[in-house]
Amino acid sequence: MKRHFDVLVIGAGSAGSVIASRLSEDLSCQVGLIEAGTMPVDPDIADPLKWTMLQGRDYDWAYRTVPQPFTANRVHEWPRGKIVGGSSCLHAMAYVRGHPDDFEPWEHAGGDRWSYQGLLPGFIRSEAFAAFDAPTRGSSGPLDVYLPDAEVSPVVRAYIAAGTAMGVPTLTDHNSGELVGTSPNSLNIRDGKRLSLADAYLSPQVMARPNLTLLTGHEVEHLVLDGHKITGVIVVCEGETRTVSADRIVLCAGAVSTPLILMRSGIGHPDTLKQAGIRCLADRTQVGRNLQDHLLALGNVYAAKKPVPPSRLQHSESLMYLHSDDPTRSTGSPDIALACVVAPSAAEGLDAPPYGSAFTILCGVTHPTSRGRITPSGPGRNDVPVIDPHYLETEHDRSVFRAALKMARAVGHHAALDEWRDAEVLPGTSVQSDDELDTFIARAASTHHHPAGTCRMGRDADAVVDPDLRLNGFDNVFVVDASVIPTIPSGPINAAVVAIAETWAALPIAR
Template structure:
């Protein structure tokens, strides 16, 4: 029996394995359904929109969403060492400090406040501009703060925002987030760096106390009383079991709650309908599901040829308040500049080199959904229902974000790049028409969270220490425990969460 069994080798799982195996007396086993990724397109930053659906993507699909014109949304999730860091857009955005103070309030623990997490953000980072009080300089993950690499249109995009009164920030990972700046990116020497690249180095993998089991599907937990003894698995097509003294679940906001449900934890009615005996009624498992959406998009035919992006196409996300006079505090909306055409399915777009896109979205959506199993097997397709755009708040904020995108496109110097607005088109102006376009253009930003939320209340799935309620030795360490989404991409927050948990576990011995 291994001392620590980590189920899931995504971003959190890789960090846990690397940090906890630093203790040579502790045996650590890391289990991953996928293998070592070998697709060369993963490393090419500008390929990220085009590699979804390949064999290292779980390829989840939502239920039809009334709020997005009845469309199903493809949720790409990584099935490989490094998890979704093989698929994401590489933006390194922590979120606003108030986001983490919300975590602290909801959990009753200052462990999750921004100031408490700041050392772990810094610990994970190696910023291209060096270390300071807010940024790390020698962590495993390289963070590029673009200097001369940004596309010319992005420079004009940022200058247009400052002309409209928005602050020019050094980056989005300080104490203020409202403002314009290029995205900080997990790129080194022109190549994507996954969390497996950064943390599971050859030196780490050579540790005799670390075992990595790839190509290993986890079917359900094995439990005796209130203790998890391990999991039933299939490795290289052969059934078996893995065992551990401490079990860390790090399979993400979709797979973690689904595993718990297959193991008998969840809403009794849901489990009964799926043919699963209920071990413990934990109705919050799978609920509180939420995600960021982006409108794809406010699309413009360019007045001049657009050279290819040297980075990853989506080069700058500008965070803002819905109130344009407020330039500090937590943002409400975001507008991003994409060096190329980006449009949801059902829309026609000009070819690359002839158009650019302003994506627009809501930083703190209030719509909440749920997911659940439909059967006891891992290949029984889950029901995933994020209930997108179900609140007046979300629809109103989306209209404001689209209006703000159009405003910056009309402002010099960005306006000099505009030949015409292709989407939604000048005739789309009143609220009903805007809501209709937003419903048809909204796409996932690939940030699902919240399905095993941590909290101070007894209904929460995990407590402030990330221990699952009702079990003595199972902790959940991934995006599923996030109780309320951060303002930007959640990946940097997941890394800090894993760093904090690993440091706490090592300190406790």
């Protein structure tokens, strides 16, 4: 086994697959790609309908939050992929770039290249979008972006019609830059099967490159520091501890694991490290802070008048982005999101009708202001992390969530859905006052699976990485994954993570 690389990429998830693929295009660069999980073998991963069933299997890190005071003290399950392809092997496949305004804080934090216009070449390079031609869409990238038509459920068609009748803009899809509105979801699906980022970027041709080495089953314990240089990583493979060295290291272990690896290496807030029994080698107070995530209330459930045909896609077929104060307004980044699920979808502890007899409208806040943190509970990789997202801690998040639930109901009770709706089951029409809505939201709010921001990018001294995504204070280490996101965009974040990776890989410092 090779023990030294020019570049070592840690984590073969969404970002890591892109980075390893792009950097190994230069055949003179020896690229090592380290992944704690194995190659996917479970055939269910490829089946879009089975995505909710994959959680808890042996390729899920299966994290859990600490009890959340503003969600009825519930503990939230946080699935994350431990597999080649990472969380893109578990995700719901929705491909949403975000609203252009979402990237203004990114531009503020890191300059032009992180604005929507700056990221656009990265989006375009990644995409294989075939529904129609447009100069702002990629057609020959590795990642298929499939816009369904005939397969879209008739229930979803009626929900889109309800939005349209309420004045919500009707969109062809969500990725034109006009995010506010309603349309079927674009999906990372090829020939009816999930396309993970590893499927897209680590094809057999790419993996055959003589300069790319994938080490599966290798879990990074920590980085090896030599002053201001990091010389490699300590990994554990089949119970054995090994050192892998490299000239440059790119951390792509995701928003949970990347800050944990840094903190286990002694890079973090001195108090946090002390509490976990870790010697502080570099005082970086923001590592693991600034944690952001989207929540969705599961859900506003309706019993159906007639059998609901099973989804032919991935159940959650259409997002609707809008302004809670005016559903007809088309400009500006939306503050709420709705989603139509062609099935009953209820949080744990809430009773929902059987499959085939109900549909659901999910709702949530696109720009939460609550900020959480991830901290290690001890020095080792097996010490369970303390994940505290501070869900719904701010009045902003609670009041916008209430408005989102009201809007979900307005859509769900609209005449355009009369053909399908029998009666509202959850929260139930008796739940009306703001207090009652808050109580329901606290019981129903569940992660939309978008943790981000735990190694935020910025030009300020406290930022974890600089605008080149270089770990502040360390010349040869970079972070390129969901953790560098300064402020979460409106929608699901995988497309943005891919664009970050494509953008970084094209920078001179990456080569």
